[in-house]
Amino acid sequence: MNLYIETENGVIKNHPALEDNLIEAFGSVPAHWEPFTRVERPTPDVYQVLESQDAVYGKVNGVWTDVWSVWDMTAEEKTAKQQAVITAFNDREYASNWSAWTLDEATCQMVPPIPRPAFVENVLVMWCGADNNWKEAPARPEGEYKFDFIAWQWVRI
Secondary structure (H helix, E strand, O other), X not given: OOEEEEEEOOEEOOOOEEHHHHHHHHOOOOOOEEEEEOXXXXXXXXXXXXXXXXXXXXXXXXXXXEEOXXXXXXXXXXXXXXXXXXXXXXXXXXXHHHOOOXXXXXXXXXXXXXXXXXXXXXXXXXXXXXXXXXXXXXXXOOOOEEEEOOOOEEEEO
């Protein structure tokens, strides 16, 4: 799939078009249409910022292309992001149940001091702050219930 973009005096005029569409419309690719290379939107790392969800068009090594701007967070931005994760984690109901969990700075996620055990079908395992360990929880009853981590049981909402 070849793409071209319309230019006038070295400035782009429109969005890219498929080569086949240009040939169908004009019989060939007009001289004022230049090759265009599509570049997928990058996925920023945990401590990077994508400037915009939309690319800008730019000429790179003689070819028009999507240009994305990604930059590393400053130390202050990184600290603010980490603090926001910690605050949101600690503002949840029953937050004291997870008080032993800490921030993994590499992933910017809260993690337990003991990894979660392997999945076992039909067994519900949840973190028990009283034991500071993973513990089998009772099966969830049908209906509107939430788990009470202090009483270690499901309670009707």
